Every structure is written in structure tokens, then in C-alpha cells.
Amino acid sequence: MPRYDEILHGYSEERPLTREEAVVLLQTPDEQLGELIKKAGELRRKYKGNKVSVQLLTNVRSGNCSQDCTYCAQSCRSEADIEKYRSIPDEKLYADNSAVNEKHLARHCIGLSGISFTDGEIAELADRIQKMKKSGTHICCSIGFLTEKQARMLRDAGLDRINHNLNTSRRFYPNICSTHTCEQRIENLRMLKRIGFEICCGGIIGMGESEEDVADMLLDIREISPQSVPINFLLPIKGTLLAEKNPPRLTTEYCIKVLCLARLMLPKADIRCAAGREVYFAGREKTLFGIVDSIFAAGYLTAGGQSIDDTLQLIASLGYEAAVDSTGE
Numbered sequence: 001m002p003r004y005d006e007i008l009h010g011y012s013e014e015r016p017l018t019r020e021e022a023v024v025l026l027q028t029p030d031e032q033l034g035e036l037i038k039k040a041g042e043l044r045r046k047y048k049g050n051k052v053s054v055q056l057l058t059n060v061r062s063g064n065c066s067q068d069c070t071y072c073a074q075s076c077r078s079e080a081d082i083e084k085y086r087s088i089p090d091e092k093l094y095a096d097n098s099a100v101n102e103k104h105l106a107r108h109c110i111g112l113s114g115i116s117f118t119d120g121e122i123a124e125l126a127d128r129i130q131k132m133k134k135s136g137t138h139i140c141c142s143i144g145f146l147t148e149k150q151a152r153m154l155r156d157a158g159l160d161r162i163n164h165n166l167n168t169s170r171r172f173y174p175n176i177c178s179t180h181t182c183e184q185r186i187e188n189l190r191m192l193k194r195i196g197f198e199i200c201c202g203g204i205i206g207m208g209e210s211e212e213d214v215a216d217m218l219l220d221i222r223e224i225s226p227q228s229v230p231i232n233f234l235l236p237i238k239g240t241l242l243a244e245k246n247p248p249r250l251t252t253e254y255c256i257k258v259l260c261l262a263r264l265m266l267p268k269a270d271i272r273c274a275a276g277r278e279v280y281f282a283g284r285e286k287t288l289f290g291i292v293d294s295i296f297a298a299g300y301l302t303a304g305g306q307s308i309d310d311t312l313q314l315i316a317s318l319g320y321e322a323a324v325d326s327t328g329e
């Protein structure tokens with residue numbers, strides 16, 4: 001097997017990285033990360049210039065999920081102290097949507113806890129999406145398994161993109177969830193892609209998975225070919241099964257390797273540093289923006305984060321420009 005530096009010198013977009021090469025890159029010695037960051041940075045500049053797309057996330061339905069995902073504060077098995085509600089008030093949802101347009105952010109992401117929905121619930125959601133689309137917002141919805149009929153209802157309402165993460169490899173998946181499978185997620189994504197949605201699909205790092213699992217997850221994501229790849233670095237939330245059992249041992253260097261690998265494997269996609277940015281990249285934002293072109297502002301589903309204004313200021317201070325996908329008409 002070639003060494004990490006030989007793999008980098010032989011890298012070509014026309015010859016996709018193999019599983020073995022991906023694992024070797026994840027094992028690059030920490031003190032020799034420069035070449036890997038440089039290669040990822042060249043691709044980042046080639047396809048994304050100096051743009052950073054900023055997403056705002058609204059948790060439309062929170063908690064009480066029937067699934068047992070060990071990392072998730074919204075699982076019925078979690079004892080995390082989070083707010084639980086069936087549907088966020090209109091005022092809050094539409095105020096967030098206006099903030100996306102007023103601050104010229106790229107996208108409004110809306111998340112709903114739960115794995116399946118009634119047609120009535122989807123009709124209600126479609127109505128809200130239709131209202132928000134009138135202001136020209138680019139909208140992505142993070143939601144469980146939809147029937148094809150439900151997916152088409154959201155498509156007809158104007159929803160642009162759907163987020164459905166693989167989270168980890170097929171092999172490791174039973175360690176983080178026993179109530180559904182990774183294959184079900186992949187099937188769901190295939191259906192969503194077939195009916196014309198833009199796809200956002202990523203994962204979570206720091207749940208006890210191996211480097212091989214990270215490589216396998218990225219290979220599956222490459223196969224799906226999403227527009228956007230959010231990589232979350234686990235924020236252990238007190239009361240979740242995973243935080244109690246297996247606190248993550250992530251270093252910033254390892255997080256950098258994962259993001260560089262994602263960039264090398266999916267050079268044209270938006271590579272997003274999602275949850276964990278403020279924790280694992282504090283003081284290393286210059287390196288981070290040299291690799292990724294997408295982040296969240298104002299926090300995550302059940303965890304806080306950097307405010308919109310501070311995020312925009314950070315982007316500008318490092319010489320990058322916020323990308324505007326929402327038109328804010």
C-alpha cells in the first residue's frame with residue numbers, strides 16, 4: 001500500500017480514491033498534515049472560490065422520537081434536558097426564515113424529529129414551506145423516511161433539498177441504532193434523488209467508529225453524489241446514551257483529516273463542518289475555511305453555536321465571502 005504522501009502526489013479527480021487509500025490518508029501523521037490540507041485547499045478553491053455558505057437551522061419538531069439513535073438528544077431513550085414540542089410556532093419559524101433573507105444567508109434548514117409522518121403532517125409542513133418559498137429562500141428539510149407520495153407533496157410545495165445523513169458505515173450502524181438500518185436510509189435517499197431533490201447527506205464522527213468505517217461511509221456518500229456533505233463532530237449531550245457510554249476522543253487534527261478526505265472524495269460538493277465547529281476548530285478557523293465551504297450559524301438542533309453576526313464577521317475577517325443561495329425576494 002502506498003504511503004499517504006505517495007497517494008497525494010498520485011491523486012487525480014479522474015481516479016477516485018480507493019477504500020485503502022482513504023484509510024491511509026486518515027492515518028496521516030499529525031505533524032505532516034500540510035500536504036493533505038494543501039491538496040484539499042486546491043480543490044476547495046477550484047470549485048468554491050472564496051465562498052462560504054452559511055445555513056440557519058430551525059428545529060421544527062423537537063424530541064419524542066421513537067428511534068434509539070444513541071447520539072441523539074431527541075431519541076425516546078435519551079434523558080437529555082431538551083425542549084420538546086410537536087410543532088414550532090409559526091412566528092418563530094417565519095422569523096428565522098426572514099433572518100436568512102435579511103442576513104443574506106445561503107439556506108434555511110428545517111429539521112423534524114421522528115422517523116415517519118402522516119400525510120396530514122406532511123401537508124401541514126408543505127403549507128409552511130410554500131409560504132416561506134414566497135420570499136425566495138433556498139430551503140432544505142431534514143426529515144425521517146418519507147413515502148414517495150409525501151416526498152412529492154414537499155417537492156410540489158417548492159422544497160429544494162432534503163437532508164438525510166448516513167451517519168456512519170453500514171457495518172457500524174447497529175452500534176448506534178437498532179430501530180432502523182443504514183440500508184433503509186440509503187434506499188430513502190435513492191427515492192428522493194430519483195424524484196428530483198437536491199440531496200444533503202453526511203455523517204457523524206466520534207461515536208467509536210474506526211477509520212475504515214469513516215472511509216466506508218464516505219464511499220457510500222460518494223455513490224449517492226449529494227450536493228452537500230455535512231460532517232458533524234460529536235458533541236456529547238448529557239443524557240444521551242452515547243455521551244454516557246462512550247465520550248468521544250476527537251482531536252482537531254483528526255477532524256481536519258476527515259474533512260480533507262471528504263473534500264478529496266467529493267471535490268465538487270459543498271463540504272460542511274456542521275456540529276462541533278465551535279469546539280474542535282476554535283482558533284483554527286483559517287485552516288478550516290481552507291478546506292470546507294459551508295457551515296451553520298446560530299447553533300444546531302439541540303446545541304447552541306456561534307451567532308449569525310459573529311459567524312459572518314469571522315468569514316469576512318478571514319478574507320472569505322458569504323455565498324447567497326436564497327434570493328430574499
Ligand code: SF4
Binds near residue numbers: 066069072112144
Ligand atoms: S437522529 Fe433522527 S431518527 Fe434518530 S433519534 Fe434523533 S430524531 Fe430520531
